Amino acid sequence: MAPITTLHYLVVAAALFVLGVVGVLTRRNVVVVLMSIELILNAVNLNLVAFSRIWGLQGQIFSIFVITDAAAEAAVGLGILIAFFRNKETVNVDEVDLLKW
Amino acid sequence: MLHLSIFLFFGAICAAGAVNLLVQRHPINSALSLIAVMVSLAVEYLLLGAEFVAAVQVIIYAGAIMVLFVFVIMLLNAGVEERIEGSRVAMILGIPGMLVGSALVAWVLLERSGTSSVAVGSLPGYPKEIAGLLFHDFLLPFEVTSVLVLIAIMGAVVLASHPDSETQQKKES
Numbered sequence: 001m002a003p004i005t006t007l008h009y010l011v012v013a014a015a016l017f018v019l020g021v022v023g024v025l026t027r028r029n030v031v032v033v034l035m036s037i038e039l040i041l042n043a044v045n046l047n048l049v050a051f052s053r054i055w056g057l058q059g060q061i062f063s064i065f066v067i068t069d070a071a072a073e074a075a076v077g078l079g080i081l082i083a084f085f086r087n088k089e090t091v092n093v094d095e096v097d098l099l100k101w
Numbered sequence: 102m103l104h105l106s107i108f109l110f111f112g113a114i115c116a117a118g119a120v121n122l123l124v125q126r127h128p129i130n131s132a133l134s135l136i137a138v139m140v141s142l143a144v145e146y147l148l149l150g151a152e153f154v155a156a157v158q159v160i161i162y163a164g165a166i167m168v169l170f171v172f173v174i175m176l177l178n179a180g181v182e183e184r185i186e187g188s189r190v191a192m193i194l195g196i197p198g199m200l201v202g203s204a205l206v207a208w209v210l211l212e213r214s215g216t217s218s219v220a221v222g223s224l225p226g227y228p229k230e231i232a233g234l235l236f237h238d239f240l241l242p243f244e245v246t247s248v249l250v251l252i253a254i255m256g257a258v259v260l261a262s263h264p265d266s267e268t269q270q271k272k273e274s
Contacts (some may be wrong), residue, residue, distance in 0.1 A: 003146065004104055004105055004193055007210060008112070010210055012112045012116070016116070016138070017115055018202070018203070018206075019119040019120060027123070028183075031131075032128055032131050035135050038162075039122065041271075045158075049146055049226075050149060052149075053149055057129060058230060059198070060151050060154050061231065061234050063154055064231075064235070066216065067161055067162060067244065068250060070162070071165065072252070073253075075169065075254065075256075076260070077143055077172070078169060078257070078261075081177070082176070082261045083261060091177055
Protein backbone atom coordinates (compact mmCIF):
# COMPACT_ATOMS: atom_id res chain seq x y z
CA MET A 1 0.00 0.00 0.00
CA ALA A 2 1.05 3.56 -0.56
CA PRO A 3 2.61 5.46 2.35
CA ILE A 4 0.68 8.14 4.17
CA THR A 5 1.27 11.42 2.37
CA THR A 6 0.57 14.96 3.50
CA LEU A 7 -2.47 14.88 1.21
CA HIS A 8 -4.15 12.29 3.44
CA TYR A 9 -3.90 14.62 6.40
CA LEU A 10 -5.10 17.59 4.34
CA VAL A 11 -8.22 15.63 3.35
CA VAL A 12 -9.05 14.79 6.99
CA ALA A 13 -8.41 18.40 8.03
CA ALA A 14 -10.59 19.76 5.21
CA ALA A 15 -13.42 17.42 6.24
CA LEU A 16 -13.16 18.55 9.88
CA PHE A 17 -13.07 22.22 8.83
CA VAL A 18 -16.15 21.92 6.59
CA LEU A 19 -18.09 20.04 9.27
CA GLY A 20 -17.14 22.72 11.80
CA VAL A 21 -18.34 25.50 9.49
CA VAL A 22 -21.63 23.65 8.94
CA GLY A 23 -22.05 23.33 12.69
CA VAL A 24 -21.40 27.04 13.28
CA LEU A 25 -23.92 28.00 10.60
CA THR A 26 -26.72 25.54 11.31
CA ARG A 27 -26.93 24.82 15.03
CA ARG A 28 -28.93 26.97 17.44
CA ASN A 29 -27.32 25.98 20.72
CA VAL A 30 -24.42 28.32 21.64
CA VAL A 31 -22.50 25.50 23.33
CA VAL A 32 -22.62 23.40 20.14
CA VAL A 33 -21.54 26.45 18.10
CA LEU A 34 -18.50 26.88 20.39
CA MET A 35 -17.72 23.17 20.03
CA SER A 36 -17.87 23.53 16.23
CA ILE A 37 -15.34 26.37 16.50
CA GLU A 38 -13.10 23.97 18.43
CA LEU A 39 -13.52 21.54 15.51
CA ILE A 40 -12.31 24.23 13.08
CA LEU A 41 -9.29 24.99 15.28
CA ASN A 42 -8.49 21.26 15.41
CA ALA A 43 -8.53 21.12 11.61
CA VAL A 44 -6.03 24.00 11.50
CA ASN A 45 -3.86 22.19 14.06
CA LEU A 46 -3.83 19.02 11.97
CA ASN A 47 -2.72 21.03 8.93
CA LEU A 48 0.05 22.74 10.91
CA VAL A 49 1.39 19.48 12.31
CA ALA A 50 1.14 17.74 8.91
CA PHE A 51 3.15 20.49 7.23
CA SER A 52 5.64 20.56 10.10
CA ARG A 53 6.68 17.09 8.94
CA ILE A 54 7.98 18.68 5.75
CA TRP A 55 9.10 22.13 6.81
CA GLY A 56 10.39 21.73 10.35
CA LEU A 57 9.15 21.90 13.90
CA GLN A 58 7.76 25.45 13.76
CA GLY A 59 4.34 24.12 12.77
CA GLN A 60 4.10 22.14 16.00
CA ILE A 61 5.00 25.26 18.00
CA PHE A 62 2.20 27.13 16.27
CA SER A 63 -0.22 24.30 16.93
CA ILE A 64 0.60 24.62 20.65
CA PHE A 65 -0.14 28.35 20.41
CA VAL A 66 -3.45 27.55 18.69
CA ILE A 67 -4.35 25.11 21.50
CA THR A 68 -3.63 27.85 24.06
CA ASP A 69 -5.82 30.29 22.16
CA ALA A 70 -8.58 27.68 21.99
CA ALA A 71 -8.46 27.30 25.76
CA ALA A 72 -8.67 31.08 26.26
CA GLU A 73 -11.50 31.35 23.73
CA ALA A 74 -13.48 28.56 25.36
CA ALA A 75 -13.09 30.12 28.82
CA VAL A 76 -14.21 33.58 27.69
CA GLY A 77 -16.98 32.25 25.43
CA LEU A 78 -18.47 30.05 28.12
CA GLY A 79 -18.20 32.91 30.63
CA ILE A 80 -20.17 35.14 28.26
CA LEU A 81 -22.68 32.30 27.81
CA ILE A 82 -23.20 31.95 31.59
CA ALA A 83 -23.62 35.72 31.99
CA PHE A 84 -26.11 35.73 29.11
CA PHE A 85 -28.05 32.74 30.43
CA ARG A 86 -28.46 34.53 33.76
CA ASN A 87 -30.23 37.41 31.96
CA LYS A 88 -32.33 35.70 29.30
CA GLU A 89 -32.69 32.04 30.40
CA THR A 90 -31.88 30.73 26.91
CA VAL A 91 -28.91 29.29 25.04
CA ASN A 92 -30.23 29.74 21.49
CA VAL A 93 -28.14 31.95 19.21
CA ASP A 94 -31.18 33.41 17.44
CA GLU A 95 -32.49 34.77 20.74
CA VAL A 96 -29.22 36.61 21.50
CA ASP A 97 -30.42 40.04 20.44
CA LEU A 98 -29.54 42.30 23.38
CA LEU A 99 -27.57 44.68 21.14
CA LYS A 100 -30.37 44.92 18.54
CA TRP A 101 -32.72 47.91 18.58
CA MET B 102 0.70 -0.82 5.78
CA LEU B 103 -0.05 -0.92 9.47
CA HIS B 104 0.41 2.84 9.67
CA LEU B 105 -1.97 3.43 6.79
CA SER B 106 -4.69 1.24 8.28
CA ILE B 107 -4.32 2.97 11.66
CA PHE B 108 -4.50 6.33 9.89
CA LEU B 109 -7.62 5.37 7.94
CA PHE B 110 -9.33 3.91 11.02
CA PHE B 111 -8.80 6.98 13.20
CA GLY B 112 -9.46 9.37 10.32
CA ALA B 113 -12.82 7.66 9.85
CA ILE B 114 -13.50 7.99 13.60
CA CYS B 115 -12.62 11.70 13.31
CA ALA B 116 -15.07 12.34 10.48
CA ALA B 117 -17.80 10.16 12.01
CA GLY B 118 -17.45 11.91 15.37
CA ALA B 119 -17.67 15.33 13.71
CA VAL B 120 -20.81 14.27 11.83
CA ASN B 121 -22.27 12.86 15.05
CA LEU B 122 -21.53 16.20 16.77
CA LEU B 123 -23.74 17.92 14.20
CA VAL B 124 -26.50 15.30 14.17
CA GLN B 125 -27.02 14.89 17.91
CA ARG B 126 -29.73 17.07 19.40
CA HIS B 127 -28.57 17.03 23.01
CA PRO B 128 -25.37 19.05 23.69
CA ILE B 129 -23.90 16.44 26.06
CA ASN B 130 -23.87 13.87 23.24
CA SER B 131 -22.16 16.43 20.99
CA ALA B 132 -19.52 17.03 23.67
CA LEU B 133 -18.82 13.30 24.04
CA SER B 134 -18.41 12.86 20.27
CA LEU B 135 -16.08 15.89 20.22
CA ILE B 136 -13.92 14.11 22.83
CA ALA B 137 -13.80 11.08 20.49
CA VAL B 138 -12.70 13.37 17.64
CA MET B 139 -9.93 14.89 19.75
CA VAL B 140 -8.55 11.58 21.00
CA SER B 141 -8.43 10.15 17.48
CA LEU B 142 -6.72 13.37 16.30
CA ALA B 143 -4.09 12.74 18.99
CA VAL B 144 -3.46 9.33 17.42
CA GLU B 145 -3.02 11.02 14.05
CA TYR B 146 -0.46 13.37 15.61
CA LEU B 147 1.38 10.33 16.95
CA LEU B 148 1.48 8.90 13.42
CA LEU B 149 3.04 12.19 12.29
CA GLY B 150 5.74 11.83 14.95
CA ALA B 151 4.47 14.77 16.99
CA GLU B 152 4.47 13.08 20.37
CA PHE B 153 4.42 16.26 22.43
CA VAL B 154 1.52 17.78 20.51
CA ALA B 155 -0.38 14.50 20.87
CA ALA B 156 0.10 14.57 24.65
CA VAL B 157 -0.93 18.23 24.79
CA GLN B 158 -3.98 17.44 22.66
CA VAL B 159 -5.15 14.73 25.07
CA ILE B 160 -4.34 16.64 28.27
CA ILE B 161 -5.53 20.14 27.34
CA TYR B 162 -8.19 19.58 24.68
CA ALA B 163 -9.78 16.27 25.65
CA GLY B 164 -9.09 16.96 29.32
CA ALA B 165 -9.31 20.58 30.36
CA ILE B 166 -11.35 22.26 27.61
CA MET B 167 -13.92 19.49 27.25
CA VAL B 168 -14.37 19.29 31.03
CA LEU B 169 -15.15 23.02 30.88
CA PHE B 170 -17.73 22.40 28.13
CA VAL B 171 -19.37 19.47 29.94
CA PHE B 172 -19.43 21.48 33.16
CA VAL B 173 -21.18 24.40 31.46
CA ILE B 174 -23.69 22.08 29.77
CA MET B 175 -24.46 20.56 33.17
CA LEU B 176 -24.66 23.99 34.80
CA LEU B 177 -27.05 25.48 32.23
CA ASN B 178 -29.12 22.28 32.16
CA ALA B 179 -29.97 22.97 28.53
CA GLY B 180 -32.25 20.34 27.12
CA VAL B 181 -32.78 19.03 23.62
CA GLU B 182 -32.47 21.72 20.98
CA GLU B 183 -35.69 22.36 19.08
CA ARG B 184 -35.46 22.63 15.32
CA ILE B 185 -36.74 25.59 13.36
CA GLU B 186 -37.51 26.00 9.70
CA GLY B 187 -34.45 27.01 7.68
CA SER B 188 -34.79 30.07 5.51
CA ARG B 189 -35.33 29.65 1.78
CA VAL B 190 -32.45 32.00 0.89
CA ALA B 191 -30.06 29.82 2.88
CA MET B 192 -31.13 26.76 0.88
CA ILE B 193 -30.87 28.57 -2.47
CA LEU B 194 -27.48 30.13 -1.78
CA GLY B 195 -26.05 27.55 0.59
CA ILE B 196 -26.21 24.34 -1.44
CA PRO B 197 -24.51 25.78 -4.59
CA GLY B 198 -22.03 27.55 -2.31
CA MET B 199 -21.24 24.28 -0.56
CA LEU B 200 -20.76 22.52 -3.91
CA VAL B 201 -18.47 25.29 -5.19
CA GLY B 202 -16.48 25.25 -1.95
CA SER B 203 -15.99 21.47 -1.99
CA ALA B 204 -15.00 21.59 -5.67
CA LEU B 205 -12.46 24.33 -4.86
CA VAL B 206 -10.98 22.36 -1.95
CA ALA B 207 -10.82 19.17 -4.03
CA TRP B 208 -9.15 21.04 -6.90
CA VAL B 209 -6.51 22.60 -4.65
CA LEU B 210 -5.79 19.27 -2.95
CA LEU B 211 -5.49 17.39 -6.25
CA GLU B 212 -3.41 20.15 -7.86
CA ARG B 213 -0.92 20.09 -5.00
CA SER B 214 -0.90 16.33 -4.54
CA GLY B 215 2.79 16.16 -5.36
CA THR B 216 3.73 17.12 -1.79
CA SER B 217 6.38 14.76 -0.60
CA SER B 218 5.75 12.05 1.92
CA VAL B 219 8.23 11.57 4.74
CA ALA B 220 8.58 8.29 6.57
CA VAL B 221 6.80 8.14 9.90
CA GLY B 222 9.03 9.24 12.76
CA SER B 223 11.74 10.82 10.62
CA LEU B 224 11.07 14.24 12.13
CA PRO B 225 10.33 13.54 15.78
CA GLY B 226 8.65 16.24 17.81
CA TYR B 227 10.37 15.41 21.07
CA PRO B 228 9.77 17.81 23.98
CA LYS B 229 13.48 18.69 23.96
CA GLU B 230 13.41 20.16 20.44
CA ILE B 231 10.00 21.77 21.05
CA ALA B 232 11.30 23.41 24.23
CA GLY B 233 14.40 24.64 22.44
CA LEU B 234 12.26 26.38 19.83
CA LEU B 235 9.61 27.56 22.27
CA PHE B 236 11.94 29.10 24.84
CA HIS B 237 14.55 30.42 22.41
CA ASP B 238 13.20 31.32 18.97
CA PHE B 239 9.59 31.89 20.00
CA LEU B 240 10.18 33.39 23.43
CA LEU B 241 8.34 36.67 22.76
CA PRO B 242 5.18 35.02 21.35
CA PHE B 243 5.28 32.61 24.30
CA GLU B 244 5.32 35.48 26.81
CA VAL B 245 2.59 37.34 24.89
CA THR B 246 0.50 34.15 25.02
CA SER B 247 0.90 34.06 28.80
CA VAL B 248 -0.47 37.61 28.98
CA LEU B 249 -3.36 36.52 26.72
CA VAL B 250 -4.21 33.60 29.01
CA LEU B 251 -4.06 35.88 32.07
CA ILE B 252 -6.47 38.34 30.41
CA ALA B 253 -8.76 35.47 29.41
CA ILE B 254 -8.85 34.16 32.99
CA MET B 255 -9.65 37.62 34.37
CA GLY B 256 -12.33 38.12 31.70
CA ALA B 257 -13.94 34.77 32.47
CA VAL B 258 -13.97 35.52 36.20
CA VAL B 259 -15.49 38.97 35.65
CA LEU B 260 -18.10 37.64 33.21
CA ALA B 261 -19.16 34.63 35.24
CA SER B 262 -19.19 36.30 38.66
CA HIS B 263 -22.63 37.15 39.91
CA PRO B 264 -23.39 40.91 39.55
CA ASP B 265 -25.34 41.02 42.81
CA SER B 266 -22.71 39.29 44.93
CA GLU B 267 -20.70 42.47 45.56
CA THR B 268 -23.70 44.48 46.74
CA GLN B 269 -24.84 41.62 48.96
CA GLN B 270 -21.43 41.47 50.60
CA LYS B 271 -21.56 45.21 51.24
CA LYS B 272 -24.98 44.86 52.86
CA GLU B 273 -23.83 42.00 55.03
CA SER B 274 -20.71 43.79 56.28
